Amino acid sequence: MLRFRTGLRHATLALACVTLRAGWCAAAPAAADSPIEPGFDYHSYANVDQFRVTHIEMDLQVDLDNKVIDGVVALELKRLDPRATQVVLDTKGLTINDVSQKATDVLGATAKSQTVWVSRPFHMDKPDPILGSALVIDLPPSHKAVESIKIEYLTVPTAAALQWLTPKQTAGRHKGFLYTQSEPIGARSWIPLQDTPQVRATYTATIHTDRGLRAVMSAENDPKHKANGEYSFVMPQPIPSYLIALAVGDIEFKETGPRTGVYAEKSMVGAAAKEFADTESMVATGEKLFGPYRWGRYDILVLPPSFPVGGMENPRLSFITPTVIAGDKSLVSVIAHELAHSWSGNLVTNATWRDVWLNEGFTVFLESRITAAVYGEQRESMEAVLGLQALRENLGKLEPKDQVLAIDLRDRDPDLAFSEVPYQKGRLFLRFLESKFGRERFDAFLHAYFDHFAFKSITTEQFNEFLQTNLLDRFPGIVTRDQVLTWEHAPGIPADAVLPTSSAFEPVDQARAAWLAGTLAAKKLGLDWVTQQWLYFLNNLPAALQPKQLAELDDARGLTRSQNAEIEQSWLKIAIRNNYQPSYPRLEEYLKSIGRRKLIVPLYAELMKTPSGTAFAKRVYAKARPGYHPDTVAALDPMVDPDAADAADTPLR
Ligand SMILES: [Zn+2]
Numbered sequence: 001m002l003r004f005r006t007g008l009r010h011a012t013l014a015l016a017c018v019t020l021r022a023g024w025c026a027a028a029p030a031a032a033d034s035p036i037e038p039g040f041d042y043h044s045y046a047n048v049d050q051f052r053v054t055h056i057e058m059d060l061q062v063d064l065d066n067k068v069i070d071g072v073v074a075l076e077l078k079r080l081d082p083r084a085t086q087v088v089l090d091t092k093g094l095t096i097n098d099v100s101q102k103a104t105d106v107l108g109a110t111a112k113s114q115t116v117w118v119s120r121p122f123h124m125d126k127p128d129p130i131l132g133s134a135l136v137i138d139l140p141p142s143h144k145a146v147e148s149i150k151i152e153y154l155t156v157p158t159a160a161a162l163q164w165l166t167p168k169q170t171a172g173r174h175k176g177f178l179y180t181q182s183e184p185i186g187a188r189s190w191i192p193l194q195d196t197p198q199v200r201a202t203y204t205a206t207i208h209t210d211r212g213l214r215a216v217m218s219a220e221n222d223p224k225h226k227a228n229g230e231y232s233f234v235m236p237q238p239i240p241s242y243l244i245a246l247a248v249g250d251i252e253f254k255e256t257g258p259r260t261g262v263y264a265e266k267s268m269v270g271a272a273a274k275e276f277a278d279t280e281s282m283v284a285t286g287e288k289l290f291g292p293y294r295w296g297r298y299d300i301l302v303l304p305p306s307f308p309v310g311g312m313e314n315p316r317l318s319f320i321t322p323t324v325i326a327g328d329k330s331l332v333s334v335i336a337h338e339l340a341h342s343w344s345g346n347l348v349t350n351a352t353w354r355d356v357w358l359n360e361g362f363t364v365f366l367e368s369r370i371t372a373a374v375y376g377e378q379r380e381s382m383e384a385v386l387g388l389q390a391l392r393e394n395l396g397k398l399e400p401k402d403q404v405l406a407i408d409l410r411d412r413d414p415d416l417a418f419s420e421v422p423y424q425k426g427r428l429f430l431r432f433l434e435s436k437f438g439r440e441r442f443d444a445f446l447h448a449y450f451d452h453f454a455f456k457s458i459t460t461e462q463f464n465e466f467l468q469t470n471l472l473d474r475f476p477g478i479v480t481r482d483q484v485l486t487w488e489h490a491p492g493i494p495a496d497a498v499l500p501t502s503s504a505f506e507p508v509d510q511a512r513a514a515w516l517a518g519t520l521a522a523k524k525l526g527l528d529w530v531t532q533q534w535l536y537f538l539n540n541l542p543a544a545l546q547p548k549q550l551a552e553l554d555d556a557r558g559l560t561r562s563q564n565a566e567i568e569q570s571w572l573k574i575a576i577r578n579n580y581q582p583s584y585p586r587l588e589e590y591l592k593s594i595g596r597r598k599l600i601v602p603l604y605a606e607l608m609k610t611p612s613g614t615a616f617a618k619r620v621y622a623k624a625r626p627g628y629h630p631d632t633v634a635a636l637d638p639m640v641d642p643d644a645a646d647a648a649d650t651p652l653r
Helices: 007-018 266-275 279-290 333-340 353-375 377-395 420-437 439-452 460-472 481-489 503-517 531-539 547-557 565-577 581-593 597-607 611-627 630-640 642-646
Strands: 051-063 068-079 086-091 095-107 112-119 122-124 133-138 146-154 162-165 177-180 200-208 214-217 230-240 246-249 251-257 260-265 298-302 317-320 348-350 456-458
Touching: 051 246, 086 146, 095 122, 095 133, 200 214, 200 246, 214 230, 214 251, 246 251, 251 266, 251 279, 260 266, 260 279, 266 298, 279 298, 279 333, 279 353, 279 439, 298 333, 317 333, 333 353, 348 353, 353 377, 353 420, 353 460, 377 420, 377 503, 377 531, 420 439, 420 460, 420 481, 439 460, 460 481, 503 531, 531 565, 547 565, 547 581, 565 581, 565 597, 581 597, 581 611, 597 611, 597 630, 611 630, 630 642
Parallel strands: 051 200, 260 298, 298 317, 348 456
Antiparallel strands: 051 068, 068 146, 086 133, 095 112, 095 146, 122 133, 162 177, 177 246, 200 230, 214 246, 251 260
């Protein structure tokens, strides 16, 4: 995976490093063999020091019957090195049919200019299981500032970032569905490009698909466009490749405000618009707190239940799991989160996956501010406590080297970066800074940070540099550089963390103790509790409960039948732990109908702890696996069915 780490590239990075304030560079942890190079993307083959993609033009034929995208992509590249004779792109599982270079031909007497494309030699390097194959294109050396190349290609049905759903796997059940999930390095499985977050490009796209289906993208969408099978998109702001997103299906639109709306399948669109009715006020709150919203509209696409993550912050059009539709807006902090990425992540982006905490830690912090402003401080404090509990549980399972913010991912799947650490520990770090410098100063710092790095991709070291100048030096004697480095590079939760508490959980603790002691009946429990209080109640019950207690709780509160996907998941975990059979039919249905990793992976993990649970898990998994997204399958195969990973239908990752 380091084949393209040329001497030239080493030299450039070393130079970039010494230009930073002395000390921040040295902060990077040294691996056993060699020190990590901040800013070097170990998960891309692209020779970004010689060429940089600035614009992408796609023409894609989406074939739902054969689960294939037949694509032509034209890349506009800024040439940084006139001597360079090769462009190296990232691909995974793509069949490349032709590569050509743009040349301008003057046509004889008419003297009319016409664009012509000249075929270029290319080859694919041996594939790496994580990174895919480098596509190496030969180009003559040139002093031109811009080069354009065109690639004709086909995807495979098992492409890592694509999930193809049969009509039966959708809510409407009569038309197929396709959606993409490109983060972190899936874009290369459906577009040949420089698949690294440090390269930003604008894009245009023409999508051809069946009449009656609608295509939507992370770009300007036109909800009034007829569903005639031909769609055009423009993304005028430069974005990293992992934010290029596409969905095709029987999708309808409903407005929720002047610049917000919801796309979903017909049967979902009404409920989704009701659930996400506060989106417009969330955008207004975000602008008030963090500066202008720079992406035009903010729409939400609700996906079928197999969507593997809670939400994906594709710019202008967040992709969201339907499992956050609870009927009472109690789980919409996911929307606040994806919207917050419009500042942290989409506007200011991590330069490599080592720096992903800059995306996620900032976003959880911003999410909490939006939640507090729209739904009140109490809701925010409850979510912060639940987040801390999730972090602590996760830290218990992670090796020390994976408990740090600036994680070393060399030779590893960058998907491993997405533990609770960048999210919740990242949030705690920013909360620590806010508490030290005060909200007013810290808000001003955030504003300046988003302005300064707008539409740029940055490293942990560049953040540190900005932090030093704009906060640590400006208000000296409050936080030291060593404290910052401890947060970023030491395992666990630093001793100076400001840990959240919530008074709303005090009555829950009392009620739980009383119920466990037999002095409070289950039917009197939590008559006025909100979702977060129920989650706190369930997540903090002792591991072992009596069958009688489980039955009493279930009968009184109807937990097995809960329509709230998070409460249901907490309950099912308890049911598995205690082999509470009345919940098992619902457990099977849950595992077969939902593909969100955060919800189902812990349930399978709990099942796999006992022989009878293992048998149940294997039986259900065999039925559910074909409906899961490749990312979910990749997380579950090693745990539940290692043999399945060798089967021919294994999705590429
Ligand atoms: Zn996020």
